[in-house]
Amino acid sequence: MEHKDKRHNSTTESEKNIHTDFTNNMTYGEYLQLDQILSSQDRLSDHHDEMLFIVIHQVSELWMKLILHELNAAIESIEKDDLQTSFKQLARVSRIQSQIIQGWDVLSTLTPSEYMEFRDFLGQASGFQSFQYRKIEFALGYKTDHVLKIYQKDRELYADLEKAFKAPGLYDVAIKQLAKAGFTIHPDLLNRDYSTPYEEDQSVRDAWLTVYQNVDQYWDLYQLAEKLVDIEDSLQQWRFRHMKTVERIIGFKMGTGGSSGVNYLKKVLDQRFFPELWDLRTEL
Numbered sequence: 648m649e650h651k652d653k654r655h656n657s658t659t660e661s662e663k664n665i666h667t668d669f670t671n672n673m674t675y676g677e678y679l680q681l682d683q684i685l686s687s688q689d690r691l692s693d694h695h696d697e698m699l700f701i702v703i704h705q706v707s708e709l710w711m712k713l714i715l716h717e718l719n720a721a722i723e724s725i726e727k728d729d730l731q732t733s734f735k736q737l738a739r740v741s742r743i744q745s746q747i748i749q750g751w752d753v754l755s756t757l758t759p760s761e762y763m764e765f766r767d768f769l770g771q772a773s774g775f776q777s778f779q780y781r782k783i784e785f786a787l788g789y790k791t792d793h794v795l796k797i798y799q800k801d802r803e804l805y806a807d808l809e810k811a812f813k814a815p816g817l818y819d820v821a822i823k824q825l826a827k828a829g830f831t832i833h834p835d836l837l838n839r840d841y842s843t844p845y846e847e848d849q850s851v852r853d854a855w856l857t858v859y860q861n862v863d864q865y866w867d868l869y870q871l872a873e874k875l876v877d878i879e880d881s882l883q884q885w886r887f888r889h890m891k892t893v894e895r896i897i898g899f900k901m902g903t904g905g906s907s908g909v910n911y912l913k914k915v916l917d918q919r920f921f922p923e924l925w926d927l928r929t930e931l
């Protein structure tokens with residue numbers, strides 16, 4: 648099929664600029680590659696509810712794909728000082744997050760006994776291995792190298808993930824905007840090694856506090872900060888619903904990925920992305 652060759656492949660999108668031939672008579676199903684998508688729900692058990700389990704994960708991964716697309720675009724916009732464009736992209740990320748959070752309501756119709764009928768078929772597979780989820784964490788600035796090790800055996804995935812690991816995150820480019828607006832930011836932060844976790848900093852806290860206390864003067868930075876808070880808030884809501892849904896379905900059993908299960912997921916809730924933006928609120 649000729650049109651397929653003309654697609655923008657997601658990995659080469661920025662490198663190639665091939666125009667679609669709009670005169671072709673491609674169908675709805677062809678355009679959306681539904682043959683591929685709709686033939687990718689193979690259940691390992693013959694249990695009815697495994698279909699729900701597969702679909703909810705696939706839908707989540709598709710939304711994550713769009714989140715990454717928007718987050719990376721927003722990081723680029725902020726680097727280019729185009730904050731207005733980044734606001735639109737970040738607002739879209741928040742709306743997508745709302746969709747994924749709603750998904751937990753659907754999954755919680757799965758009861759413990761239904762899940763246990765096919766859980767063993769999953770072996771050691773776990774959401775722990777979600778590649779796109781890690782890329783989102785990296786784009787938001789949460790860098791932990793134990794995550795990279797999971798992919799050591801897969802060269803291509805590893806290289807892709809490593810690139811995201813070493814790149815500046817959303818908070819790094821936001822902090823650069825504070826410096827560009829004239830705030831004194833600790834120089835180590837502006838030239839930091841992006842492959843290390845971000846550590847809370849007094850100069851960043853002081854700068855954001857001034858922004859929040861002088862909204863009229865720093866309207867753009869204030870809007871940017873609130874968009875970041877929206878995204879962290881939603882990510883924490885997602886994590887909380889995941890943890891509670893898991894408790895509802897498997898109680899305190901160990902996870903297939905080898906973790907303690909619910910207690911591990913509770914611990915992850917303590918991890919923060921934009922700490923100063925939360926801390927400063929006590930002082931307002």
Ligand code: HEM
Nearest residue numbers: 707773774775777780893896897902903904905906908915
């Ligand atoms: C019955 C449904 C589910 C159960 C019982 C479950 C259980 C778990 C458990 C126990 C973990 C900890 C790692 C481990 O030891 O396996 C985990 C991690 C994870 N799960 Fe799920 N999960 C479910 C649904 C989902 C869904 C729908 C998603 C969406 C993609 C998802 C994404 C993840 C991610 C990204 C992690 C890694 C979290 C982190 O390390 O911070 N899970 N899950």
Ligand SMILES: N[C@@H](CC(=O)c1ccccc1NC=O)C(=O)O
Nearest residue numbers: 769772773774775901902903904
């Ligand atoms: N960690 C889950 C298994 C699980 O949920 C899972 C297995 C395969 C593919 C995706 C999964 N989802 C999220 O962790 C469990 O311990 O039951």
